[in-house]
Amino acid sequence: MNLLLKSATLIAFLATSSVHASDRSEVIYYFDSELAADPAAVPMSAGSESTGKGTVTVKNDGTVTMDIMWVIRGEDGPINEDNAVIGMHIHTGDEYTNGPIVFGFCGQAPLPSFGGTCQQGWSSDSAQIATKYAGKICDMNVKDCYNYGQTSAKEAAQLLIDGREDMYVNIHTTKSLAANGKAGALGLIRGQLRLKEESSPADSDGDDWSHMTSTSREMKSSLRGGSV
Numbered sequence: 001m002n003l004l005l006k007s008a009t010l011i012a013f014l015a016t017s018s019v020h021a022s023d024r025s026e027v028i029y030y031f032d033s034e035l036a037a038d039p040a041a042v043p044m045s046a047g048s049e050s051t052g053k054g055t056v057t058v059k060n061d062g063t064v065t066m067d068i069m070w071v072i073r074g075e076d077g078p079i080n081e082d083n084a085v086i087g088m089h090i091h092t093g094d095e096y097t098n099g100p101i102v103f104g105f106c107g108q109a110p111l112p113s114f115g116g117t118c119q120q121g122w123s124s125d126s127a128q129i130a131t132k133y134a135g136k137i138c139d140m141n142v143k144d145c146y147n148y149g150q151t152s153a154k155e156a157a158q159l160l161i162d163g164r165e166d167m168y169v170n171i172h173t174t175k176s177l178a179a180n181g182k183a184g185a186l187g188l189i190r191g192q193l194r195l196k197e198e199s200s201p202a203d204s205d206g207d208d209w210s211h212m213t214s215t216s217r218e219m220k221s222s223l224r225g226g227s228v
Helices: 003-024 153-162 174-183 209-224
Strands: 028-035 051-059 064-071 085-092 101-107 131-134 167-173 189-192 194-199
Touching (some): 028 167, 051 167, 051 189, 064 167, 101 153
Antiparallel strands (some): 028 189, 051 064, 064 131, 085 167, 167 189
């Protein structure tokens, strides 16, 4: 193989490797959260029988979505115009801590809307039992936002992916806000985010990583003048 051909082959290999490296970085992470009362952090939630379950999908480009279902029981309900679901968020903090909002999914006054009101429940004859929301970074310059809103969605997502910050999902209702009084918007039920799995997608041509690895080996072997 002459020098010109080797140079062209090397350039093609480096370009292909760069594209594949970019694709490889687009990993999707799945986190589960089991929501319930947490009296250690929210004393007024003691005795609550309300529960919920969510799956949060996180990409390292800062895209965050959440599928969540909940059941508000007993004295916590009913959910109606006088006692609405007024917010769903991801906060920083462990099960003993009330931290600032990182991502918001929905809400209404007096809490931020983050793009829209929350689903207020599902009818008994509905096949829908959960709602999917797109997360929005809390970017207001206030203490209620993580780092006073100075952290980007991509940076915040990476904090969760790397495990550098404990985070939890919580649900706020009109009643819980009133019950918490001067303590503030601590929420009704909450659950820590636990990494469930991660998934590396195939490339845009539908080839899997093993094929890319094989192609890379062939290119390297060609540059050495050998065979696979």
